[in-house]
Amino acid sequence: MRAALINTGTELLLGNVQDAHLAFIAREIFPLGLRIEERRTVPDSEAIRHTLVELFPRCEILFVTGGLGPTSDDITREMIADSLGLELRQDPQLLNSLRQRLQIRGIKWAAGIARQSDVPVGAQVLPNENGSAPGLYLKANINPRVPSPHVFVLPGPPRELQLMFGKFVLPILRALVPPSALLDQRLYKIAGVGESLVEEAIGEKILAIPEIELGYCARPGEVEVRIIGKAEVIEQADAIIRLALGLSIFSTADEILEEVIVKLLTKRHQTMATAESCTGGLLANRITNVPGASQIFVTGYVCYANRAKTDMLDVDPKLIETRGAVSEPVARALAEHARTCARSDHALATTGIAGPTGGSPEKPVGTVYVALASAESETIVREFFFPTDRETFKQLAAQAAFEMLRQKLLALS
Numbered sequence: 001m002r003a004a005l006i007n008t009g010t011e012l013l014l015g016n017v018q019d020a021h022l023a024f025i026a027r028e029i030f031p032l033g034l035r036i037e038e039r040r041t042v043p044d045s046e047a048i049r050h051t052l053v054e055l056f057p058r059c060e061i062l063f064v065t066g067g068l069g070p071t072s073d074d075i076t077r078e079m080i081a082d083s084l085g086l087e088l089r090q091d092p093q094l095l096n097s098l099r100q101r102l103q104i105r106g107i108k109w110a111a112g113i114a115r116q117s118d119v120p121v122g123a124q125v126l127p128n129e130n131g132s133a134p135g136l137y138l139k140a141n142i143n144p145r146v147p148s149p150h151v152f153v154l155p156g157p158p159r160e161l162q163l164m165f166g167k168f169v170l171p172i173l174r175a176l177v178p179p180s181a182l183l184d185q186r187l188y189k190i191a192g193v194g195e196s197l198v199e200e201a202i203g204e205k206i207l208a209i210p211e212i213e214l215g216y217c218a219r220p221g222e223v224e225v226r227i228i229g230k231a232e233v234i235e236q237a238d239a240i241i242r243l244a245l246g247l248s249i250f251s252t253a254d255e256i257l258e259e260v261i262v263k264l265l266t267k268r269h270q271t272m273a274t275a276e277s278c279t280g281g282l283l284a285n286r287i288t289n290v291p292g293a294s295q296i297f298v299t300g301y302v303c304y305a306n307r308a309k310t311d312m313l314d315v316d317p318k319l320i321e322t323r324g325a326v327s328e329p330v331a332r333a334l335a336e337h338a339r340t341c342a343r344s345d346h347a348l349a350t351t352g353i354a355g356p357t358g359g360s361p362e363k364p365v366g367t368v369y370v371a372l373a374s375a376e377s378e379t380i381v382r383e384f385f386f387p388t389d390r391e392t393f394k395q396l397a398a399q400a401a402f403e404m405l406r407q408k409l410l411a412l413s
Contacts, residue, residue: 001060008066010043020158033181048079066156068133070112086120126168131160184234188225189251191403201244221399257402258286264409265296273342274300275334278352298342313337335371347373348401354390370401
């Protein structure tokens with residue numbers, strides 16, 4: 001069954017409010033075998049009517065959000081009724097409920113509030129337990145003269161919509177969607193491998209499986225692979241992906257790399273520290289954003305200036321002078337001295353040239369050295385090249401550092 005979404009609200013198109021509904025509704029309906037195939041955002045105007053009429057023949061289920069309040073720009077219910085050729089009638093029970101709700105809350109009654117009790121003939125009212133504007137469900141072809149999909153009209157505020165959706169919309173959808181529509185979805189998060197290389201490793205083999213959908217999403221330092229299909233074909237694709245990408249897969253859940261690091265260190269009862277130059281504390285920030293980080297993270301040294309590297313972690317100034325602050329031996333010294341000072345099991349260090357200035361032919365902008373010192377093995381230092389803007393450079397360097405530590409922890413397991 002094809003599903004579509006219309007978000008109404010001029011404020012959305014002005015950029016004053018960000019849409020929170022697409023992500024929520026899409027996640028909620030996927031386990032039923034439904035997916036949003038088209039989303040429109042329209043202002044509080046005649047555009048609502050035009051969009052409804054355009055989408056009616058293109059979907060079996062239509063979600064419409066916003067525009068159910070008491071003010072003059074809340075015109076969605078009127079547009080719905082008009083597009084379906086239905087009369088709006090005041091529901092006495094809803095009107096009484098509204099009066100009681102406002103009285104309890106000590107809110108003065110205004111004439112426009114009564115509009116929220118207007119209901120298209122034949123529509124099912126969806127109670128709003130977090131607000132005043134009820135939702136509406138209009139079954140497919142509710143007016144035989146106007147072919148239409150199943151229409152769910154929902155309030156704009158997320159806290160109202162989300163409770164209503166879980167309690168009242170999902171039960172209706174479960175009755176509408178046949179079990180044969182159910183699909184499975186798997187997610188694989190891969191670090192340290194470019195999107196093109198991931199595609200090269202699995203793309204052709206996965207797409208040879210009948211009725212499978214394969215997608216990619218690239219972010220700084222990682223690639224997300226998504227497969228969708230029936231359970232049996234998902235298992236075939238899963239075997240191909242795991243064989244081809246193996247240990248590069250850092251998660252098959254909605255986890256970020258630093259969460260995986262915290263879990264691995266916690267499981268091993270080990271600790272870590274950081275010594276950062278070019279990343280300016282980003283590693284420490286990302287790690288400490290993870291609940292439970294206090295069990296594994298000892299301290300972070302931000303040694304941005306050369307003098308700080310010497311004063312804080314006793315890096316030999318002659319080493320910096322002869323080899324440069326951005327070099328393999330300085331990265332090594334930062335990691336090893338940080339681990340010693342923090343008395344941690346592991347320490348990560350970064351030193352690089354974020355740009356846009358400061359590079360040279362030998363060490364161009366984008367060069368970064370990442371070092372990992374561990375109590376149980378020799379220090380590892382790797383050189384990377386990330387010629388991009390400063391913020392992305394920092395994210396890529398941090399991602400490379402975390403992936404080095406993750407691979408080390410897996411090897412020690």
